Amino acid sequence: MADTKREIERKYEGPAAEGDAGLPELTGVAGVASVIDKGVAELDATYYDTADQRLAAASLTLRRRTGGSDAGWHLKLPVSQDVRDEIQAPLSDDLPRSLSGLVRSRVRDAELVPLVRLRSARDIRHLVDDSGALLAEVSLDRVRAERLSGGEGTAEWTEIEVELADDGDPAFLDKVEKKLRKAGLARSSSASKLAKALAETAPKTKGKKPKAPAPETEPVTAGDHVLAYIRAQRDAIVELDPAVRRDVYDSVHSLRVATRRMRSAFRSYGKVLDRTVTDPIGEELKWLAGELGVDRDQEVLTERLTQSLADLPRNLLSGPVRTRLRTWSHARSSGSRRRLIAVLDGKRYLDLLTALDAIVADPPLLKAAAGDPSTVIAKAVRKDFKKVSDLIEEALDRPSGADRDFAMHEARKKAKRTRYAAETAAPALGKPAADLVKSMKSLQTLLGDHQDSVMVREAVLGLAAQAHAAGENAFTYGVLYGREEQRAAAAEAALPEAWETIVGRAAV
CATH class of the missing domain: 2.40.320.10 (Hypothetical Protein Pfu-838710-001)
Structure with a gap:
């Protein structure tokens, strides 16, 4: 202990x-x-x-x-x-x-x-x-x-x-x-x-003193900027590992974000880093993010359901809802926690860390890496933004329901990727890229709130089924489900105006 x-x-x-x-x-x-x-x-x-x-x-x-x-x-x-x-x-x-x-x-x-x-x-x-x-x-x-x-x-x-x-x-x-x-x-x-x-107590060296490590230089080429971003994510993954093992608040989320940032950079900047080398590593990063997501998704669901219950008037609370939620959350989090530690102790994870070190030490640079970042990086960011735009338009064209839910979720993932690409670009492109980061973050929040409502409704249905099987009153679960439907509808209604504003600001 x-x-x-x-x-x-x-x-x-x-x-x-x-x-x-x-x-x-x-x-x-x-x-x-x-x-x-x-x-x-x-x-x-x-x-x-x-x-x-x-x-x-x-x-x-x-x-x-x-x-x-x-x-x-x-x-x-x-x-x-x-x-x-x-x-x-x-x-x-x-x-x-x-x-x-x-x-x-x-x-x-x-x-x-x-x-x-x-x-x-x-x-x-x-x-x-x-x-x-x-x-x-x-x-x-x-x-x-x-x-x-x-x-x-x-x-x-x-x-x-x-x-x-x-x-x-x-x-x-x-x-x-x-x-x-x-x-x-x-x-x-x-x-x-x-x-x-x-x-x-270091050994005394004869002759000339050893040279001090050369200070890191400011990035100049497109490759320099991409590698600086990749290196920062590699460092974050290594540094966050102990915090995740200690169950420090938000550490799982932060580690998951670092893995996604690196994977997104590999995909967005495929003209800078050879994807035949980075794609296999990207798949391993996707695997790790998925393992981390088991714990993180449980945190999100529990926090949202707990807050929803706290917001309900007392006359809408029927049955041992809070007790059932605590039992459900503890059972799921205990299992996911043990699984996560096993992942971090496994050879596959250590091999991934070694691969990340190799990418940083000997990056597979392509011809475009030597190019002007204002051209190479800006082009990559615009390409990602176009993908987000297409997905948003697709979501807006679909009727409310499972198809729109799926399209909005896909748009959210592409918004994250565009945000991370813009983060990489910000040191080189300045304010336009920084503004795009903010825009994509706000879009990600809106779409994320919608996706959370989808996940919470699934969880509520499961809890309601358990309560019903145990002979408990399931009325409150129906109230929670209805409120989540309203939150999803509000996010869908806000999307057209939010997207129009983002398009009007886009300058990269």
Whole structure:
């Protein structure tokens, strides 16, 4: 079992932290009533990574630590500057499965090896307010680092760490920092102890210093723009994997969108990237989006039905409708959740990640990739827009019913593709492409609301059948079905004017 803690902390270094200087006086920090000495903790942590340091490259740290109040396995995932999520698991000899899955999108089939050992003497102080509540923990860490693989170096340093109390106000850290700066301290030049240890214990190279990686250049050609978009989606898929495994809100949806964006880019820009290479990968992305959709579609249905029930007057609620909805939702989500984790743990998914890396590293560029983006990319966007236009006209020509529902759903999918193509084009084409993104997003919302009503009505019919079989009153399900029919009709009625407005704005 693993626990998650949101960690907000800052690290400081400087002459005031070295030698026997100790911690600066902190009783003068605004809001601090007293500083409590919590003694010295002896910490011994071994950090694990692949031989080529894939976790460190992504600012992830994985360690096994003894000593202190939280001995065990710790995985830290970056959230934003100064903020990380720390996933904790009990102390054991081997890496717990609850953590190994969270690094799998980075590690793949590579072996995790002991990389660095850090032993720290941590002198701890608690800053508390006048009620005795903890505001922050401040520690002076005297660290000794020992390289365990990829080198044999050692290093020693002293740093000060300030960690905000759970649910604390991040602005309090600014007050502490003001005091520390006056004492001669500055923010640490390293993002973490591990980063500093890796830098300090790296093997010394003879002769010239190795060249720093070349900074990414601004995209120029059509191929540059498409590849920048593809790379961003590849990175998003890898980065979102742990969040999906942890069931972080909206992570499944975000990962699904990244897979769709990449697949759409492959199809929209088939004159830039060779589709004989990208189509097989696109099929695998479609498979992954479908697996993700099982969980996501359930979320959408549950949220919409729950809100619909909340909006109903009490006199229209008959029978145990809320209880049945909860039971139905839990049963479906539990099964889909287990299936999704199995997918992410499977070889097919890992092979897809490897294929995405290969596309980014060695893209199958065609002749048009070297062309002017204002010509090549604009042409691709116009082609996608024309497909949306044809489908909208087809939907408007059909009578209300299953055929129109299908046509509107197809138009929605093409609107998404056009939106993603315009997103790719926006850096090159500027405002016209950005405006098209907004237009397609609004169209997608309108058509999506219609499609959701179709799906919800199917779910309501199923729930009504279950309720009837159980001898329950099914009246409320009929009310819900009727309201969804009205929402669908409203979306259909709004479509002609919305589309006319979009056509009038289109300028790509």
